[in-house]
Amino acid sequence: AEVKKIAVIAGDGIGPEVVAEAEKVLKRTEELFGYQFETEHALFGGIAIDEKGTPLPEETLQVCQSADAVLLGAVGGPKWDNNPKELRPETGLLGIRKALGLFSNIRPAVIFDCLKEASTLKPEVLEGTDLIVVRELTGGIYFGEKFRREGANGQEAVDTCVYNVNEVERIARQAFEIARTRSKKLASVDKANVLETSRLWRETVVRVSADYPDVELEHVLVDNCAMQLLRRPSSFDVIVTENMFGDILSDEAAMLTGSIGMLSSASLGEGSFGLYEPVHGSAPDIAGQGIANPIATILSVALMFRLTFGYHDAAESIERAVKEVLDAGNRTGDIAVDKSTAIGTVAMGQLIVDAM
Amino acid sequence: AEVKKIAVIAGDGIGPEVVAEAEKVLKRTEELFGYQFETEHALFGGIAIDEKGTPLPEETLQVCQSADAVLLGAVGGPKWDNNPKELRPETGLLGIRKALGLFSNIRPAVIFDCLKEASTLKPEVLEGTDLIVVRELTGGIYFGEKFRREGANGQEAVDTCVYNVNEVERIARQAFEIARTRSKKLASVDKANVLETSRLWRETVVRVSADYPDVELEHVLVDNCAMQLLRRPSSFDVIVTENMFGDILSDEAAMLTGSIGMLSSASLGEGSFGLYEPVHGSAPDIAGQGIANPIATILSVALMFRLTFGYHDAAESIERAVKEVLDAGNRTGDIAVDKSTAIGTVAMGQLIVDAM
Numbered sequence: 001a002e003v004k005k006i007a008v009i010a011g012d013g014i015g016p017e018v019v020a021e022a023e024k025v026l027k028r029t030e031e032l033f034g035y036q037f038e039t040e041h042a043l044f045g046g047i048a049i050d051e052k053g054t055p056l057p058e059e060t061l062q063v064c065q066s067a068d069a070v071l072l073g074a075v076g077g078p079k080w081d082n083n084p085k086e087l088r089p090e091t092g093l094l095g096i097r098k099a100l101g102l103f104s105n106i107r108p109a110v111i112f113d114c115l116k117e118a119s120t121l122k123p124e125v126l127e128g129t130d131l132i133v134v135r136e137l138t139g140g141i142y143f144g145e146k147f148r149r150e151g152a153n154g155q156e157a158v159d160t161c162v163y164n165v166n167e168v169e170r171i172a173r174q175a176f177e178i179a180r181t182r183s184k185k186l187a188s189v190d191k192a193n194v195l196e197t198s199r200l201w202r203e204t205v206v207r208v209s210a211d212y213p214d215v216e217l218e219h220v221l222v223d224n225c226a227m228q229l230l231r232r233p234s235s236f237d238v239i240v241t242e243n244m245f246g247d248i249l250s251d252e253a254a255m256l257t258g259s260i261g262m263l264s265s266a267s268l269g270e271g272s273f274g275l276y277e278p279v280h281g282s283a284p285d286i287a288g289q290g291i292a293n294p295i296a297t298i299l300s301v302a303l304m305f306r307l308t309f310g311y312h313d314a315a316e317s318i319e320r321a322v323k324e325v326l327d328a329g330n331r332t333g334d335i336a337v338d339k340s341t342a343i344g345t346v347a348m349g350q351l352i353v354d355a356m
Numbered sequence: 357a358e359v360k361k362i363a364v365i366a367g368d369g370i371g372p373e374v375v376a377e378a379e380k381v382l383k384r385t386e387e388l389f390g391y392q393f394e395t396e397h398a399l400f401g402g403i404a405i406d407e408k409g410t411p412l413p414e415e416t417l418q419v420c421q422s423a424d425a426v427l428l429g430a431v432g433g434p435k436w437d438n439n440p441k442e443l444r445p446e447t448g449l450l451g452i453r454k455a456l457g458l459f460s461n462i463r464p465a466v467i468f469d470c471l472k473e474a475s476t477l478k479p480e481v482l483e484g485t486d487l488i489v490v491r492e493l494t495g496g497i498y499f500g501e502k503f504r505r506e507g508a509n510g511q512e513a514v515d516t517c518v519y520n521v522n523e524v525e526r527i528a529r530q531a532f533e534i535a536r537t538r539s540k541k542l543a544s545v546d547k548a549n550v551l552e553t554s555r556l557w558r559e560t561v562v563r564v565s566a567d568y569p570d571v572e573l574e575h576v577l578v579d580n581c582a583m584q585l586l587r588r589p590s591s592f593d594v595i596v597t598e599n600m601f602g603d604i605l606s607d608e609a610a611m612l613t614g615s616i617g618m619l620s621s622a623s624l625g626e627g628s629f630g631l632y633e634p635v636h637g638s639a640p641d642i643a644g645q646g647i648a649n650p651i652a653t654i655l656s657v658a659l660m661f662r663l664t665f666g667y668h669d670a671a672e673s674i675e676r677a678v679k680e681v682l683d684a685g686n687r688t689g690d691i692a693v694d695k696s697t698a699i700g701t702v703a704m705g706q707l708i709v710d711a712m
């Protein structure tokens with residue numbers, strides 16, 4: 001098979017620890033399935049600020065651009081929180097999304113059997129919840145013009161939320177395509193009763209829906225969606241929404257599963273290129289202790305295999321291995337009921353590799 | 357005592373039914389406490405569109421402006437959902453907020469003992485939850501310039517989010533004042549890692565906080581807040597945030613209490629003037645059947661007594677009456693476990709009036 005190039009960005013906090021386990025999974029996949037990967041490491045986020053003076057060094061971008069996919073650990077931490085904007089990890093995150101054209105963020109929110117009790121929602125409400133939030137990632141108020149000015153009533157700050165028809169159309173098509181492979185139900189979330197961008201969003205989604213007559217489309221206002229996710233999470237299948245609403249709703253959806261330490265995500269552009277990362281953050285409080293849970297990052301590799309490489313056999317092997325290891329009762333500290341029996345990052349990674 | 361003028365806007369759907377019960381509470385308050393109210397009814401929302409051709413007729417605004425407080429039922433319904441913007445009930449809602457200078461929306465999210473089980477959250481997570489969302493109501497992306505234009509990539513829509521220092525300062529002061537009367541904990545919610553308006557928001561809140569050294573201030577990013585509300589609702593006391601984030605988070609907070617049919621809200625400006633309304637909507641599906649729950653509207657009257665008139669004795673009497681009636685097992689359909697024993701709107705209203 002063709003050698004696939006993967007840019008590996010360990011990042012900050014627990015990033016390097018969890019990414020190291022994911023790399024063992026890559027190696028094991030080569031042995032078991034004959035696929036070939038070439039990995040190249042790059043600096044990004046806080047560590048890049050410290051070592052290169054910028055969160056997104058030019059050479060990191062080049063490594064990513066010449067790769068078939070990117071595996072990202074996590075970025076950020078209190079050390080950089082009070083830096084000026086150009087020297088903050090999240091500026092790198094926004095920059096890499098834009099530079100790589102990653103216009104779509106895919107976040108599956110699923111319930112892990114072994115973590116059913118970890119949710120703050122009642123198990124009977126959660127039962128059967130398996131949804132995907134498709135978030136537009138390179139438009140909206142995140143990337144519109146921002147500035148300060150002197151107004152009639154003192155200093156003012158301005159953010160601009162802009163969407164053009166093409167931006168909405170491409171994310172809508174992607175969401176419809178995903179919905180088609182699942183239960184053929186798409187909820188488009190907007191605030192069309194207030195925002196002009198939402199009205200453009202809704203018109204465009206409606207127009208695109210003509211090409212997907214097999215998918216049932218529903219429009220949900222963002223405030224109502226925040227409520228319905230709590231009230232009837234299992235009734236959602238695919239949710240598509242704009243950048244800012246997606247930021248809020250995808251975090252709400254992830255948290256309600258109780259499995260946030262286990263969830264993976266993909267950021268996709270045109271074609272098969274994608275950036276894959278765990279939903280959880282860099283957890284600076286437990287960094288360097290060897291106790292972080294590597295499962296979300298390992299499952300991000302499985303997602304990469306499915307969405308970028310089409311290596312469904314290897315993805316399946318990883319997902320099955322994770323399930324087996326959990327079913328056998330192995331737990332890292334974050335998901336252990338009895339913390340005294342918790343295993344570390346490396347032990348968990350090794351168990352999964354062995355079970356593949 | 358001075359006669360207090362109350363503008364009464366019944367509105368659409370179940371609005372007229374629940375407002376009628378709240379008016380009985382006003383009458384009973386006059387008898388019991390010697391306060392005097394003069395009510396004036398006005399058309400607003402869908403019914404005003406039907407009868408006057410606009411959701412916010414000039415005379416309605418005048419009735420409100422000459423009143424000491426406004427009691428609102430609910431507005432909107434599918435009948436007007438596809439109307440052009442100027443002929444939609446929510447345009448009236450935004451218009452009345454702006455015209456009356458109601459820059460602050462106060463939404464208490466509390467748990468009713470009898471409804472503990474109605475939440476989709478586990479009771480032990482909900483235990484002790486008693487928070488208030490203070491939402492900025494006349495600024496931000498709701499009221500900034502909105503338009504369409506032809507861009508390089510086809511048609512674009514634009515919304516502008518603007519805040520000036522004064523707008524942030526007055527809502528921040530109000531939130532600090534409220535926090536001071538409670539557990540002295542304020543969470544300010546923003547997206548300062550992305551938005552310029554959020555950076556102005558945070559700077560201003562920090563500056564104002566110097567005048568409230570007794571209140572503990574925490575900054576929470578909006579995506580994290582959407583998660584933490586689910587994970588540890590009882591750890592929040594007062595939450596203050598901008599218009600759009602407040603729309604989403606206050607609905608999430610209301611829903612997680614499981615008591616959404618029972619929650620009241622206040623929209624306040626400078627001085628003591630305020631508009632009071634239930635959090636729930638116009639529920640067109642059950643309108644006209646005499647089965648709507650009037651409690652949220654009745655409790656909105658109690659909130660009006662506290663915040664606008666300072667009639668704490670009468671407010672207390674209403675709140676105690678509601679508790680007694682519920683403790684005695686009386687339920688409307690929406691909160692009844694056994695629907696066959698449910699009582700109607702008028703019966704519930706009368707029981708509360710009798711218990712005052």
Ligand SMILES: CC(C)[C@H](C(=O)O)[C@@H](O)C(=O)O
Nearest residue numbers: 090091093094247549550579
């Ligand atoms: C760190 C921040 C800029 C980022 C975002 O808001 O997009 C994060 O919350 C996310 O969801 O990836």
Ligand SMILES: CC(C)[C@H](C(=O)O)[C@@H](O)C(=O)O
Nearest residue numbers: 193194223446447449450603
């Ligand atoms: C109807 C709509 C314009 C309104 C808002 O978004 O403010 C409503 O959701 C609310 O919260 O009062």
